[in-house]
Amino acid sequence: MNNAPAAITYSGLKPYGQTGTGRTLLVTAQHRQLLDGFKKISEIPSSEGYYAKSITKAVESLRGCTAPVNSFMKNGTPNRRCIVFSGFEIEYETGSYYGGPQTDVIIVDIRFTNDKAKGEKRAALWQVNINNTGRWEPYDNPNPKLLGTPRVPGSEDCPIKVGINGYSEGLEHAARLLPDHIARGEERALHHLEKTGYQLFYVPQNSSALKAGWTFIKNLGRSISPSDLEAARILAHHMKEAHDQGLYVEWTSHRGGSKVLTQAMKLLSRKKINLKGKQRIFLSDYTSSHYEADIARRAIGMDTRDSKWYNSTKGVAQLVGGQSLGASNLACSIxxxxxxxxxxxxxxxxxxxxxxxxxxxxxxxxxxxxxxxxxxxxxxxxxxxxxxxxxxxxxxxxxxxxxxxxxxxxxxxxxxxxxxxxxxxxxxxxxxxxxx
Structure with missing residues (x-):
C-alpha cells in the first residue's frame, strides 16, 4: 500500500491586473481559490478590502520583479525567496518551468501574520491619535499600507509624519514617546500634530530585559538582529510604497529605530531607487552611526537640504553607537x-x-x-x-x-x-x- 502524499500540482494564475505581461505565476488550486476570494474582497471599500488588495497586489508584483526591497533569499537555496509585509508573507521559487525567456514564479505558500502584527510581535504601521483623555493612542489594528489622508495628504506642504521607535516598553509606550521627537520639542509643532495624528512604524522589542532600556548598550556595534532586519525590509517596502504614490514623508527615528531606518535605506539603495527629494529623515536620540545614515540617505535621493537632520544627547549609547566617540560628526562633515x-x-x-x-x-x-x-x-x-x-x-x-x-x-x-x-x-x- 502506497501511503506517499499526493504530488502538489501548480497551474498558471490568471492576471488580476489590466494586462498579462511579465512572468508566469504558478499557484496551487488552494492558493488560486484564496486569491480569487481576496480579489473580490479588495473591491469593497473597507479595512479588510485594503488588506486583501495588498495581498493580491503583492502577488501580481512578482510578475515584474522577483527580488523587491522587502524580499530575502532562503539560506542554501538560491531559487527560494520570501517577501515580508506587516500582515502577511509570500514564499516562492523562481525558475524556467515553462522554458520561456523569463523565469517563472511558483507561489509555495502565503502565510498570514496580521495576528503577530496586532500582538506587537511583528513590525507594522499604526495610526496614532489623541484620545478623549488627551493621551496618544494607536488604532486597534495596524495599517497594511502607507496612505495619505484628507488631513495629511502627503503633499510637499503637508507631508506624512512617521515615527520609528527603538527601545520602548511596548506599542503604547512608543506611541507616547515619538510625538515630542517628531515635533522636535516645539510646542507649536506638537499642537499641530495633536490635531492631525501621526503614523508609527512600530518595531517590536523582543526582550523582557528592556524594562529600563539598558540592554541596547550591549548590542552597540553588533550587526543588525534578524528581527530588526525583518522590520527594515517591511519599512523599506513602505518607503518604496510612498515613492510609488509620489508622497512626501518625514521619517523620525528614536533610539534603536535609527538602525532599522538606516538598514531600510540601504536596502533601497541596492535596488537603485531614487526618492527624488520627496522623503527626508530625522535621527532623534540615535544609537547607530549617523555617518552611515548620511551615506544611505544621499544614495537614495532623500531630501538633504536641512542642515539639522539629527539630534542627540551625548550619553554612553549615543557616543559609542551613534557617533563612534565623536568621529561620525567629522566623517559626515568631511x-x-x-x-x-x-x-x-x-x-x-x-x-x-x-x-x-x-x-x-x-x-x-x-x-x-x-x-x-x-x-x-x-x-x-x-x-x-x-x-x-x-x-x-x-x-x-x-x-x-x-x-x-x-x-x-x-x-x-x-x-x-x-x-x-x-x-x-x-x-x-x-x-x-x-x-x-
Whole structure:
C-alpha cells in the first residue's frame, strides 16, 4: 500500500491586473481559490478590502520583479525567496518551468501574520491619535499600507509624519514617546500634530530585559538582529510604497529605530531607487552611526537640504553607537565637504568644518596641532585621534551619566543640559513629596 502524499500540482494564475505581461505565476488550486476570494474582497471599500488588495497586489508584483526591497533569499537555496509585509508573507521559487525567456514564479505558500502584527510581535504601521483623555493612542489594528489622508495628504506642504521607535516598553509606550521627537520639542509643532495624528512604524522589542532600556548598550556595534532586519525590509517596502504614490514623508527615528531606518535605506539603495527629494529623515536620540545614515540617505535621493537632520544627547549609547566617540560628526562633515559641496564653496566650508571640529575638541587653535601630533607620533588615523581627544576632554561626566539614563531621554532634548535639568526637577519633586 502506497501511503506517499499526493504530488502538489501548480497551474498558471490568471492576471488580476489590466494586462498579462511579465512572468508566469504558478499557484496551487488552494492558493488560486484564496486569491480569487481576496480579489473580490479588495473591491469593497473597507479595512479588510485594503488588506486583501495588498495581498493580491503583492502577488501580481512578482510578475515584474522577483527580488523587491522587502524580499530575502532562503539560506542554501538560491531559487527560494520570501517577501515580508506587516500582515502577511509570500514564499516562492523562481525558475524556467515553462522554458520561456523569463523565469517563472511558483507561489509555495502565503502565510498570514496580521495576528503577530496586532500582538506587537511583528513590525507594522499604526495610526496614532489623541484620545478623549488627551493621551496618544494607536488604532486597534495596524495599517497594511502607507496612505495619505484628507488631513495629511502627503503633499510637499503637508507631508506624512512617521515615527520609528527603538527601545520602548511596548506599542503604547512608543506611541507616547515619538510625538515630542517628531515635533522636535516645539510646542507649536506638537499642537499641530495633536490635531492631525501621526503614523508609527512600530518595531517590536523582543526582550523582557528592556524594562529600563539598558540592554541596547550591549548590542552597540553588533550587526543588525534578524528581527530588526525583518522590520527594515517591511519599512523599506513602505518607503518604496510612498515613492510609488509620489508622497512626501518625514521619517523620525528614536533610539534603536535609527538602525532599522538606516538598514531600510540601504536596502533601497541596492535596488537603485531614487526618492527624488520627496522623503527626508530625522535621527532623534540615535544609537547607530549617523555617518552611515548620511551615506544611505544621499544614495537614495532623500531630501538633504536641512542642515539639522539629527539630534542627540551625548550619553554612553549615543557616543559609542551613534557617533563612534565623536568621529561620525567629522566623517559626515568631511563627506559633505568632498562629495556634496560645490567647488566654489569648498574654501568656506573647509573653514567651517575645521572650526566645528576644533570647537568640539579643545578649541580651534588647539585642535589642529593636537590631532596632527597624535597622527604623527602614534600612527593614528585622524578619526582615532579625534576619538581620543573627545574621550579625554569633550564630554562632561555629569552630562554623559544623565543622558545615559533611559527615563531622562524619552523626550526631545534641545541641549546636553536637558537631561540634567530633568533629573534635577525629579529630585526636587521627590524632596517636596517627602516634606509633605
Amino acid at each position: 563627506n559633505d565637504l568632498i562629495h556634496h559641496t560645490k567647488p566654489d564653496e569648498r574654501a568656506g566650508k573647509t573653514v567651517v568644518t575645521v572650526a566645528s571640529v576644533g570647537g568640539t575638541v579643545y578649541g580651534v587653535h588647539q585642535a589642529a596641532p593636537t590631532i596632527a601630533n597624535l597622527v604623527a607620533n602614534f600612527s593614528l588615523t585622524p578619526a582615532y585621534a579625534i576619538t581620543i581627544l573627545n574621550a579625554i576632554g569633550f564630554v562632561s561626566t555629569a552630562g554623559v551619566i544623565a543622558a545615559s539614563i533611559p527615563s531622562l531621554n524619552e523626550g526631545y532634548n534641545k541641549s546636553a543640559m536637558d537631561p540634567i535639568a530633568t533629573l534635577a526637577n525629579k529630585a526636587a519633586k521627590r524632596i517636596a513629596s517627602v516634606k509633605k
